[in-house]
Amino acid sequence: MSSVPNITLNDGNAIPQLGFGVYQIKPGDTAEAVSRALEVGYRHIDTAEMYGNEKEVGEAIKNSGIDRSEIFVTSKLNNSFHEPDDARAAFDRTLEDLGTDYVDLFLIHWPLPTQYNGDYVSTWKVMEEFKQSGRSKSVGVSNFQPEHLDRLASECDVVPAVNQIEVHPYLGNEVVRTYGRDHGIATEAWSPIAQGGVLEDEIITGIAEKVNKSAAQVVLRWHIQNSNIIFPKSVTPERIEQNFDIFDFELDGNDMDAISALDKGEDGRTGPHPDTFDFIPG
Ligand code: NDP
Numbered sequence: 001m002s003s004v005p006n007i008t009l010n011d012g013n014a015i016p017q018l019g020f021g022v023y024q025i026k027p028g029d030t031a032e033a034v035s036r037a038l039e040v041g042y043r044h045i046d047t048a049e050m051y052g053n054e055k056e057v058g059e060a061i062k063n064s065g066i067d068r069s070e071i072f073v074t075s076k077l078n079n080s081f082h083e084p085d086d087a088r089a090a091f092d093r094t095l096e097d098l099g100t101d102y103v104d105l106f107l108i109h110w111p112l113p114t115q116y117n118g119d120y121v122s123t124w125k126v127m128e129e130f131k132q133s134g135r136s137k138s139v140g141v142s143n144f145q146p147e148h149l150d151r152l153a154s155e156c157d158v159v160p161a162v163n164q165i166e167v168h169p170y171l172g173n174e175v176v177r178t179y180g181r182d183h184g185i186a187t188e189a190w191s192p193i194a195q196g197g198v199l200e201d202e203i204i205t206g207i208a209e210k211v212n213k214s215a216a217q218v219v220l221r222w223h224i225q226n227s228n229i230i231f232p233k234s235v236t237p238e239r240i241e242q243n244f245d246i247f248d249f250e251l252d253g254n255d256m257d258a259i260s261a262l263d264k265g266e267d268g269r270t271g272p273h274p275d276t277f278d279f280i281p282g
Contacts, residue, residue: 003247004043007229009161010184011131013138015105016072017224018244019044019231021190023051026235033235034060038071040244046164046188046231048076048109049094050281058099068100076109076142077123079280082116087126095135106136107164111148114278120148121155128158140164142190143274146179153183164188167228169198169219169259170268177228189228193219194270203262207255214242221246222259 006014020037022030022045030053034045038060047057054075061071075098081090095101108127111120130136140162141149152160163180167173167189180187198204199215208215216232220243223230232243251259266273 004041004244005224007186007227009138009186010159011138011161013104013161015138015162015186015229016042016044017229018042018220018246019046019072019074019229020240021046021231021233022053022057023048023233025051025053025233027052027056029235030056031060031063033240035064036237036240037244038064038066040241042240042244043070044072044074044231046074047098048107049078049081049090050076050109054094054097055099058097062099072104073098073100074105074107075103076107077127079110079112079115082108082112082120082123084122084126087123088129091130091135102135102137104136105138105140105162106130107140107142107162108144110143110277111141111145111274112278112280113148113275115280121151124152124156124158124160128156131158138162140185140188142188143277144176145274146176148274149179149183149185159183160185162186162188162229164190165274166190166269166271167223168192168194168268169201169204169222169262170194170264171270172260172263172268174263187228189223189230191270192223192228192230192232194268197270198262201262203258207251207258211249211251211255213246213249217242217246218251218255219259221249221251222256225251225256226260
């Protein structure tokens with residue numbers, strides 16, 4: 001049905017541009033959703049320690065019978081574990097919970113510039129160790145602003161392979177996307193359909209009617225044509241299938257521009273701002 005393109009990261013590794021996200025899937029439901037996604041053809045799963053479902057993701061991958069090497073697995077370092085030794089122990093636990101001896105991509109989940117004396121640099125140096133050891137094939141960051149990335153560039157060796165940030169039609173996040181493009185850092189767009197919040201927009205529903213696709217498919221296609229890496233989440237079987245079926249049509253330049261013009265800047269942000277977000281789980 002679909003053929004998902006790969007994007008080549010700055011370290012030479014390839015990542016499927018479309019994957020499956022598992023944030024906010026209820027405990028007990030993740031394994032089933034991931035199994036379904038793997039059956040449909042997804043080969044890229046985005047999880048995090050924070051989501052509390054790495055074990056279930058690992059279970060679904062194991063039970064799928066699909067070779068581990070064919071599935072791109074991402075997880076993330078939780079906010080409590082930025083101190084180097086805590087990060088090392090947390091990464092060990094992530095691999096154990098996923099039941100694998102490597103992940104394809106490991107990210108610092110949030111920069112937390114107002115915590116840990118603003119030191120995400122020593123955390124990044126530990127991420128470099130994970131890459132060096134081969135236990136994370138690629139390493140990256142999430143929710144980093146240009147000034148955070150500038151600091152890594154001046155104080156560290158490895159350039160993050162990706163920056164996973166909030167992007168959807170109501171929050172284009174162009175400044176951060178452009179920084180990534182200029183520095184070889186791929187943009188991963190979280191909440192690609194704004195958790196459903198953009199699907200009633202008349203511009204989007206109008207285009208959907210014209211191209212005979214759903215509003216979600218139109219928005220996901222807009223991301224693909226903008227070179228964003230995406231992993232929409234759903235627990236609904238038809239939607240899991242629908243979100244994978246976005247490679248048999250194309251949006252023309254006018255439709256692409258019309259969707260991009262929906263950008264509301266900061267007013268479109270649904271999640272916390274990376275400069276001020278400081279939550280550390282107890
Ligand atoms: P999404 O933008 O993927 O939206 C998910 C919501 O949209 C769910 O409520 C789902 O409902 C619904 N939905 C999915 N597909 C369709 C469809 N075809 N038609 C109508 N509704 C649909 O939100 P997420 O926040 O989950 O983002 C995706 C992934 O990004 C996460 O799962 C996670 O992996 C990552 N993420 C990372 C963050 C970070 O800080 N790094 C922050 C947030 C997310 P239902 O499940 O009921 O079908």
